[in-house]
Amino acid sequence: MTNLNELQKKIGYEYTFDCVQCGYCLPACPTYETMRKETHSPRGRINLVKMAAEGKLNLEEIRDPIDKCLGCRACQVVCPTGVEYGRILEGAKEVLSDNQQLSFSKRVAKNFIFNDLFPNPSRMNLLGNLMWFYQVSGFQNIVQNIKILKIAPLNLGKFEAIMPKITSPNQRQKRKVVVKAEGKKRIKVALFTGCIMDTMFYETNQNTINLLKKSGAEVVIPEKQTCCGALHSHAGDVSVAKNLARKNIEVFEKEEIDYVINNAGGCGAMLKEYDHLFENDPEWSGRAKRFVNQSKDISEVLYELDGLTLTKSVKDIVTYQPSCHLSNVQKVHDEPLKLLNSIPGIRYKEMKDYNGCCGSAGIYNIVNYQESMEILDSKMEKFKPTQATTIVTTNPGCLLQMKMGIKREKLEGRVRVVHLVDLLMEASE
Ligand code: SF4
Ligand code: SF4
Incomplete structure (x- = not known):
């Protein structure tokens, strides 16, 4: 890319000026914790992006630090000057993707x-x-x-080795596209099923529908919905992410609903930032904003409806590994914990730094396996003192990563990992 103006616009140069280089974000950054390199800290990455945008570095010099960023956005939450690190990262990824020569x-x-x-x-x-x-x-x-x-x-x-048990095709074909509320209908919602969730965690999606139904929601499942585009966006493939976003907005705006519900922290964060994709697009920005305003994580809606009767005791020691994208991007902190603590019988034990990323981060654990496992091992060291028998998560990637952690620690058979929705269903009448 030769045109510096074009590069600066795309890479989010303007946002880099908000960083005052204070370094408060460093202790929150999992890659800084494990790699101990300034270039692999939030502050370092912002500096590198700024220098590349000014033509002082070539793009290849920032590729590794950017590729090794989890995108967990823990730095953004603790930043005192409100640096929009997510925008800087997404911009850098887009530019790097445009300039990548793949085999x-x-x-x-x-x-x-x-x-x-x-x-x-x-x-x-x-x-x-x-x-x-x-x-x-x-x-x-x-x-x-x-x-x-x-x-x-x-x-x-x-x-x-950590693949979940897949639901049979026969079972999957039985799903209805409209599920009536139990008792008096209080709201109408549409479920965003998610591509990985619906393939590998179909039962969790069914449990999501059932919990909503029990809470008084009518649930529709639009058949023409598609992938949220999070993986595309994180890989810098913004034009495909936009196409997918347009398709989902079109499909869901046809429904007369109160909310679009999702149960995967990563997908939900993407859905709630669809407006970022269309900021300069007069046709789509308003439609994207409406979609964003309707998008909710399942825990937000179950907590708001307060319609579940949880009577079955779950006599487990439980700890919670939140999805970074649910906590740091969607800013949903309290609802999952409140729901969890409303389950009879459980003893909740908080992990040290429980908000820290587990190292899953979309496909980070596949493409950066070694780095991801170092972050996971550090997470498991914080998990062990809790002596929990159940780890609760709110995202499929985190669930599989924590299963990997259990396997690495040889704790299989003694510790299980479940989605919050599945544990609520277990306790539900
Ligand atoms: S990103 Fe925020 S917290 Fe980190 S160095 Fe810059 S201003 Fe400080
Ligand atoms: S997004 Fe996460 S991994 Fe990346 S710089 Fe921020 S805290 Fe570190």
Whole structure:
């Protein structure tokens, strides 16, 4: 990219001036905690972006620090001058993506996953069917016994070992597109199902629908919805993220609803920032803002409705690993904890620095495996003193990452990881 003006506009140069270099954000940054390098701290990254925008560094010199950022936004929450780090990061990612020379095979793989798979519900459904067949046919046992996945790229064998149990195609086909409220209808909502959630955590989506129903909400599940675009946006693929956002806005604005509900912190953060994508677009900015105003995490709505009867005792020691995007971007802190503590029988034990990222961060744990595992190991050291038997999360990526942590600590069978929604359902009448 030669035009400095264009680069500065795209990379979020204007936001870098809000940083006064105080360093208050450093202790909050998981990559600074594990890597101990100024270039891999929020302050360092902001400086690098600024220097690149001024033509003092070439883009390749900022690629590694930006690629190694989790995007957890913990720095943004503690920053006394309100630096919008998220905008700086997204801008840098977009510019780096535009200027990246990928090998042919990586380009094909990225195109397939980002453009042909995630945004296509029928292909995601087919993937779910194949994963289910892999698990129930005995093929998974054979693969695990002969340890063939040890030679698979990107540590896929390690992720395969923590794959959740996939719901059968028969069960998945039974879902209704409109679910009536139990008793008097109090509100009408639409569920954003999420591509990964609906493929790998279908039961959690069903439990979400059931809890809403029990709370007096009528739930519609728009069939034409698509992927939220978070992974695309985090990878700097802004034009695809915009296309997906337009499609979702169009689909959900056809419904006469009070809220668009999601149960995945990462997807929810993206949905709640759709307006950032269309700031200079007169046709879409108003529509995006309306969509953002309707978007809610499930915990916000269940807490607001206060309609659940939780009578079944869950006699577990429970700790909570929040999704960074739920806490730091959506600013939803109290509702999950209040719901959790309303479950009869549980003993809640807070982890030290419980708000810190677990190292999952979208596909960070796949593409930056080593760095992610260092962050996870540090998280598990904070988890162990709680002696909890249940870890509650609010995002599929965090759930799988904490399962990985349990496996690494050889705590399988003694500690489980569940989505908040699943634990509420367990305690519900
Ligand atoms: S991002 Fe905020 S907290 Fe961090 S150095 Fe800059 S001003 Fe200070
Ligand atoms: S987003 Fe997270 S990993 Fe990235 S600089 Fe901020 S605190 Fe560090």
